[in-house]
Amino acid sequence: MIELKHISKVFPTADGDLQALTDVTLTVNDGDVYGIVGMSGAGKSTLVRCINLLERPTSGQVLIDGADLCAMGEKELIRTRRSISMIFQQFNLLMQRTCLKNITFPMEIAGVRGEAARKRALELLDVVGLPDKADAYPAQLSGGQKQRVAIARALASDPKVLLCDEATSALDPKTTRDILRLIKDINRRLGITVVVITHEMAVVEEICTHVAILDHGRVMETGTVEEVFSNPKTEAGRRLVYPDRVVIDQFPAANVVRIAFNGGSSYEPLIASLAIDCGVKVNILGADTRNIDGKAFGTMLLGLPADPAEAAKAAAYIKSQPDVTMEEVRDYHG
Amino acid sequence: MGEFIMKILEALFGGGNTPVSQQIMYLQMDLLKDIWETLYSTVIATVFAYVIGLPLGVILVTGERGGVRPLPRPLMQVLNILVNLLRSVPFLILMILVIPISRAVVGTSVGTVASLIPLVVAAFPFVARLVEGSLRESDRGVLEAAQAMGCTPAQIIFKVMLPEALPSLITGFTTAFITILSYGAMSAAIGGGGLGSLAIVNGYQRRMNLVLYVAVILLVILVQVFQSFGGWLAVRVDRRINRAAKKTRRPKPERAGVH
Numbered sequence: 001m002i003e004l005k006h007i008s009k010v011f012p013t014a015d016g017d018l019q020a021l022t023d024v025t026l027t028v029n030d031g032d033v034y035g036i037v038g039m040s041g042a043g044k045s046t047l048v049r050c051i052n053l054l055e056r057p058t059s060g061q062v063l064i065d066g067a068d069l070c071a072m073g074e075k076e077l078i079r080t081r082r083s084i085s086m087i088f089q090q091f092n093l094l095m096q097r098t099c100l101k102n103i104t105f106p107m108e109i110a111g112v113r114g115e116a117a118r119k120r121a122l123e124l125l126d127v128v129g130l131p132d133k134a135d136a137y138p139a140q141l142s143g144g145q146k147q148r149v150a151i152a153r154a155l156a157s158d159p160k161v162l163l164c165d166e167a168t169s170a171l172d173p174k175t176t177r178d179i180l181r182l183i184k185d186i187n188r189r190l191g192i193t194v195v196v197i198t199h200e201m202a203v204v205e206e207i208c209t210h211v212a213i214l215d216h217g218r219v220m221e222t223g224t225v226e227e228v229f230s231n232p233k234t235e236a237g238r239r240l241v242y243p244d245r246v247v248i249d250q251f252p253a254a255n256v257v258r259i260a261f262n263g264g265s266s267y268e269p270l271i272a273s274l275a276i277d278c279g280v281k282v283n284i285l286g287a288d289t290r291n292i293d294g295k296a297f298g299t300m301l302l303g304l305p306a307d308p309a310e311a312a313k314a315a316a317y318i319k320s321q322p323d324v325t326m327e328e329v330r331d332y333h334g
Numbered sequence: 335m336g337e338f339i340m341k342i343l344e345a346l347f348g349g350g351n352t353p354v355s356q357q358i359m360y361l362q363m364d365l366l367k368d369i370w371e372t373l374y375s376t377v378i379a380t381v382f383a384y385v386i387g388l389p390l391g392v393i394l395v396t397g398e399r400g401g402v403r404p405l406p407r408p409l410m411q412v413l414n415i416l417v418n419l420l421r422s423v424p425f426l427i428l429m430i431l432v433i434p435i436s437r438a439v440v441g442t443s444v445g446t447v448a449s450l451i452p453l454v455v456a457a458f459p460f461v462a463r464l465v466e467g468s469l470r471e472s473d474r475g476v477l478e479a480a481q482a483m484g485c486t487p488a489q490i491i492f493k494v495m496l497p498e499a500l501p502s503l504i505t506g507f508t509t510a511f512i513t514i515l516s517y518g519a520m521s522a523a524i525g526g527g528g529l530g531s532l533a534i535v536n537g538y539q540r541r542m543n544l545v546l547y548v549a550v551i552l553l554v555i556l557v558q559v560f561q562s563f564g565g566w567l568a569v570r571v572d573r574r575i576n577r578a579a580k581k582t583r584r585p586k587p588e589r590a591g592v593h
Contacts, residue, residue: 081483105483
């Protein structure tokens with residue numbers, strides 16, 4: 001279990017202190033795939049670096065299975081780091097070593113050498129699907145292959161935790177899916193707790209069980225992916241979950257509401273039945289639908305009629321539906 | 335035929351007091367010994383310069399704030415000032431300044447062995463800066479990965495920084511070797527042997543023009559050979575380069591390091 005308690009991080013700069021993280025508290029349980037998501041500059045990378053103390057928090061505690069990393073001496077910290085692996089956006093492989101030697105590296109520094117290390121590395125190359133690349137150098141591999149080698153290297157020390165810092169952000173969409181599938185597979189088969197840092201909601205949707213939304217160095221909300229995606233409670237959450245793909249200024253309408261589907265419902269029947277049952281026509285200004293674990297989630301931006309009576313009728317009808325929540329959009333500029 | 339060549343040589347190089355035939359005899363007697371002395375003193379001086387300069391260069395990178403193993407800032411400042419100080423004294427003057435040290439260490443201040451002392455003193459700060467430059471090129475991300483994996487500072491230095499920077503270190507070594515070679519030629523001023531002495535003392539001061547030119551041409555050839563070999567080796571060991579692309583890559587041009 002990873003517990004971050006009241007983590008703050010301040011970087012002193014020439015222009016004064018930069019508050020990167022403010023009072024971050026969150027808990028990652030064993031076996032979770034925990035997504036930490038936020039816009040660039042939200043402090044995600046700093047936060048993940050606090051978990052293995054690559055960045056030392058200015059205040060707060062980092063507890064791994066109850067042991068406080070910040071209170072450890074250097075030797076103990078080094079030993080603890082060997083049970084927390086990390087993969088990176090830029091892969092960070094040793095360019096002058098073969099893939100095999102990259103994978104044996106964590107074992108080498110921990111004192112495991114020779115045939116045992118070699119055998120384990122070959123097994124891991126198999127796990128990540130690159131059995132024929134043992135003697136290749138990283139420069140000879142594609143981005144996706146490099147990340148696979150990095151994952152194999154991360155697994156070599158039999159870690160309890162795998163930290164992924166924007167691990168798929170430098171990869172194309174197909175390779176991204178393959179790598180995410182591999183990470184998910186590793187989480188399921190080996191029971192390794194995974195912490196994923198990303199700015200892409202699609203990544204969270206694909207593999208995470210839990211998510212924390214980070215904005216300006218603060219945790220805005222946390223919860224299961226279902227909870228947060230179906231009904232984000234904060235503005236930062238909404239911005240990430242529903243990146244407004246439509247410019248609403250293009251659609252003049254008086255009363256704009258955002259409705260959220262919380263699973264179990266489908267989209268067209270609601271709008272169609274609204275027209276049939278109430279005789280009210282609404283304007284769909286935008287829609288963003290997702291499929292999470294087989295359930296329908298999503299949001300729709302509707303323009304209600306200008307007539308207040310008709311608008312109220314439509315609103316009442318929508319509110320009466322199960323698995324649907326509605327809210328007025330105040331920041332709409334008609 | 336031979337007589338014709340001799341006439342041309344005489345016309346070109348016979349301006350001094352020594353006829354060309356005598357200059358050739360002189361070269362036959364001394365040339366091999368001088369080449370040997372040049373190589374020998376350059377190699378020895380380079381070895382000692384690296385014995386001191388390599389660790390110093392590593393410390394200059396790893397000891398700074400935010401480095402792998404930060405050291406107290408006053409110590410780092412002293413090291414930096416020391417390196418800058420030694421780097422800023424022209425070699426010709428440095429040779430004279432270290433005479434007391436040469437006397438203390440080798441018992442004399444004249445001769446090839448004594449000339450090694452100023453060579454090393456001049457070269458080790460240069461080597462330290464070259465090593466520093468090579469290590470600063472290392473990818474911060476890779477160092478971070480090593481740290482995250484639980485490497486000790488020593489493991490980061492010996493298993494990550496130095497091996498990853500090997501091609502650049504070889505390129506730097508080539509530059510250092512060539513610079514020390516040219517410093518060595520200057521040490522003829524304090525009685526050091528080798529091709530420099532051949533060129534300066536016998537070629538220039540005794541006005542044996544043929545000897546002068548032969549010595550200079552040999553120095554040029556030596557530099558070319560070592561530069562080419564160093565450049566080739568740096569590319570050869572670099573695994574960042576795909577074999578197929580290797581042919582088109584050329585070694586970086588070197589900045590001359592001579593004062």
